[in-house]
Amino acid sequence: MSRERQHKHGAPVTMRDIAKEAAVSVATVSHVVNNKEGARIGEETRQRVHEAIDHLGYRTNALAKTLSVGSSRFIGLVADAIATTPFAGQIIHGAQDEAWKHGYVLLVANTEGNQAAENDAIAMMLEHQVKGILYSTWYHREIDVPESLHQTDTVLVDCFSTGSGLPAVVPNEQQGGKTATEELITAGHQRIAFINTTTPSPALTGRLAGYRSALEAAEIDFDESLVIPAVPEQEGGYEATAAIIASGATAVFCHNDRVAMGLYDGLREQGLDVPKDMAVVGFDNQEVIAAHLRPPLSTVALPHYELGAAGIRVLLGLEPEQDDEMYLIECPAIRRQSV
Amino acid sequence: MSRERQHKHGAPVTMRDIAKEAAVSVATVSHVVNNKEGARIGEETRQRVHEAIDHLGYRTNALAKTLSVGSSRFIGLVADAIATTPFAGQIIHGAQDEAWKHGYVLLVANTEGNQAAENDAIAMMLEHQVKGILYSTWYHREIDVPESLHQTDTVLVDCFSTGSGLPAVVPNEQQGGKTATEELITAGHQRIAFINTTTPSPALTGRLAGYRSALEAAEIDFDESLVIPAVPEQEGGYEATAAIIASGATAVFCHNDRVAMGLYDGLREQGLDVPKDMAVVGFDNQEVIAAHLRPPLSTVALPHYELGAAGIRVLLGLEPEQDDEMYLIECPAIRRQSV
Structure with a gap:
């Protein structure tokens, strides 16, 4: 029933085309295609519809299919600001590629954090009988x-929600912080500062834990004075400069x-010259910045594409199940010229 | 028929709920709701379904509606890389807000420029009987x-396609170039350099025409040696520094x-200090950069949000028709501290 033929001009054959060819109504075509119970259609008419289908080629209409089987080939993605946030859009890209791979279409709703828009989006998706929903935020947090x-x-x-029972696909902040710090240790640095965010978040605690575990593995003592809090924007980094220099560090994990x-x-x-006087590692791999600084910035990537793709796989039951329903995605090192 | 009541717990009432309440099949509910011809349903059953609908409240299922009226409440957006490109994602945001406002849901397909994915996306949208399609690119070009x-x-x-007969919603590059140059003229500058892109595009020609028309309006002679071509990235701007200084310009439109x-x-x-020694104006208003340079960059915004919103309005026939089917969207000045 899932023929993939198309009109010569590339457009798919629709029920309307079949109805026209068979000289019946679209409803009749629908009944024949979906073998609707209760529909009384003569054998001759049924035959004519099947001939038209054979003649034109016909891909089962997704909507008709949905009505008859009760769930659709849609997967919903409800996002607070992903599509409109630099680089987090890769979550959509990853989810979409993976959804298509398994024959699903991604319905995207961007809510900009608005509660009413979010409720509308979810209601719309439920009404369209989606296979399931990915609920996503543009930065890692509890919701x-x-x-x-x-x-x-x-x-x-x-994002994640403790006690909700819902599976969560999140970046492995701790491994990412460890990887960033290891990049500097491997280059020979011992006195490594960490400019951490002031925003309470899994990124704050996870990256700090990773920084500490990398130091510990290298038998470097943790020195609290080397952890410098800053607003996580350009202004924060600029203002931390004096403290970094005063700390005697030769390398900084930002x-x-x-x-x-x-x-x-x-x-x-x-x-001061980077990396000669001070080695620097970032986090995120926000390409438009990291790849184009002077010198280009070595960093650790937030794996947005993989988060989206893994989300689809978890929804479709294609990932090995985790006991705590937390799926941690690796944050890989991206090496450029600042170390 | 379009009641908006919901379950107490907030989820919309589905045909399945109605079927359960009325103790009939979902197909029967579907037939009753859509007044399907050919469906033989007893008066008593029909009555029971209506009572269940009255009791639970029921919002006409969008899919069922689509099948019966032949077009859906979907609008498609086929994009080459918008969702995944920093800041062009605002096209999706604008299109979505405007679509919702008029009762439509946006189906987004991101094709990453892949021809097969694009054909699949368009076929899927046609199959879902979309009201229409916005076809969009992440930078302004002919397609x-x-x-x-x-x-x-x-x-x-x-994007646009000469001779295709399709309406196109594009940024007004010429007005944008004029606005950027005027910001510098108004601040008292006479010798204004323009670092233009090397990539052939409507942005190259349009912004240059705008630059020239602003000079002309201010009775400043156009000096070809002040137009300096550069790769449109950070590296291009850095490498143009010597030529800018040698030109004797006191201000630069980038x-x-x-x-x-x-x-x-x-x-x-x-x-050299910005703006004391050299005033600088950008273009795009790529927030993550422009708002956070030292000093923050005065620029002209590419109106991505408005492009998406206007696209929907043109599709729905809500914009005054243009003779040449070109809808030019204004690029406004964003003033910060670099002039």
């Missing part, structure tokens, strides 16, 4: 799960690439 | 229109914010 998400299969992406960009400016003003 | 787009109403967004970011680095290395 309260909207009640209506429990009406369908839901996977949280780049909470994100934007902080590293501000620190670059501050170091340059003090006549 | 070849895929044949299948002529099977439905199509609006081009951030083709985009990334070029301005590179120029900032170059000027800083030469000990």
Whole structure:
């Protein structure tokens, strides 16, 4: 029943085309295609519809299919600001590629954090009988799960909700922090500062834990004075410059690439060269910045594409199940020229 | 028939709920709701379904509705890389807000420029009987229109196709270039350089025409030696620094914010201060860069949100028709501290 033929001009053959060819109504075609019970259609008419289908080629209409089997080939993605946030859009890209691979179409709703828009989006998706919903945030955090998400299969992406029972696919912040720090240790540094964010978040605690575990594995004592809090933007990195220089560090792990960009400016003003006078590693791999700083920034990638793709796989039951329903995605090192 | 009541727990009432309440099959509910011809359903059963609908409240299922009226409440958005490109994602945001406002849901397909994915996406949308399709690119350019787009109403967004007869919604590059140059003229500058892109595009020609028309309006002679071509990235701006200084210009209009970011680095290395020694204006308003340079960059915004929103309005016939089917969207000045 799932023929893939198309009109010569490339457009798919629709029920309307079949109806026209067979000189019957679209409803009749629908009844024949879906073997609707209760529909009284003469054998001759049924025959004519089947001949038209054979003649034109016909791909089972997704909507008709949905009505007859009760669930659709849609997967919903409800996002707070992903599509409109630099680089987190890769979550959509990954989810979409993976959904298509398994024959699903991604319905995307961007809610900009608006509660009413979110409720509308979820209701719309439930009404379209989606296979399930990915609920996603543009940065990693704990959330309260909207009640209506429990009406369908839901996977949280780049967020989690303790005690909700919902599976969550999140970046492995701790491994990422460890990887960043190891890049500097491997290059020979012992006195390594960490400009951490001031925003309470899994990134704050996870990356710090990773930094500490890398030091510990290398038998370098943890020195609390080397952890410098800063607003996680360019301005924060710039303002941390004096403290970094005063700390006697020869290398800095920055909470994100934007902080590293501000620190670059501050170091340059003090006549210090990256990486000769100070090695720098970022986090995020926000390409438009990291790849184009002078020198290009070595960093650790937030795996947005993989988060989206893994979210789909978890929803479809294609990932090995985790006991705690937390799926940690690796944050890989991206080496450029700042170490 | 379009009641909006919901279950107490917030999820919409589905045909399955009605079927359970009325103790009939989902197919029977579907037939009753849509008044299917040919369906033989007893008066008593029909009555029971209606009572269940009254009791639970029921919002006409969008899919069922689509099948019976032959077109859906979907609008398609086929994009080459918008969802995954920093800041162009605002096209999706604008299109979605505007679509919702008029009761439509946006189906987004991101094709990453892959022809097969694009054909699949368009076929899927046609199969779902979309109201129409927005076909969009992540930067403004001329395109070849895929044949299948002529099977439905199509609006081009951030791209155009001469002779295709399809309406196109694009940024007004010329007005944007004029606005950027005027910002510098108004601040008292007469010798204004323009770092233009080397990539042939409507942005190259349009912004140059705008630059020239602003000079002309201010009775400043056009000096070809002040137009300096550069790769439209940070590296291009950095490498143009020497030529800018040699030109004797006191102000620079940069083709985009990334070029301005590179120029900032170059000027800083030469000990020159922005804006005291050199005023700088960018283009794009790529927030993550422009708002966070030192000093924050005055620029002209590419109106991505408005492009998406206007695309929907053109599709729905809500914009005054243009003779040449070109809808030009204004690029507004964003003033910060670099002029």
